[in-house]
Amino acid sequence: MHDPLHLVSKFPQAALLPNPTPVERLDRLSDKLGIxxxxxRDDLTGLSFGGNKTRQLEFYIGAALAQKPTPF
Incomplete structure (x- = not known):
């Protein structure tokens, strides 16, 4: 079995969440859809509102920092 996170690891990312969240295979749905x-599981970040917005910000901020911005 391959690591599904290898696809996103090539993008710059800023660490905003304290812990990585698990990636789970959806066995029954995978079988039903044939994929x-x-x-x-960003709902397990520990934040009361979930982590999907924060996770997205990690990539936006990571991309901005990778461009080596200069101060005004």
Whole structure:
């Protein structure tokens, strides 16, 4: 079995969340649809509102920092 996170590891990312969240294979839905379907469990970040917005910001901020911005 391959690591599904290898696809996103090539993008710059800023660490905003304290812990990585698990990626789980959706066995029954994968079988029903005939595909290999995985889900990132950002609902387990510990934040009361979930982590999907924060996770997205990690990539936006990572991309901005990778451009080596200069101060005004």
């Amino acid at each position: 290999d379907l995985w889900m990132k």
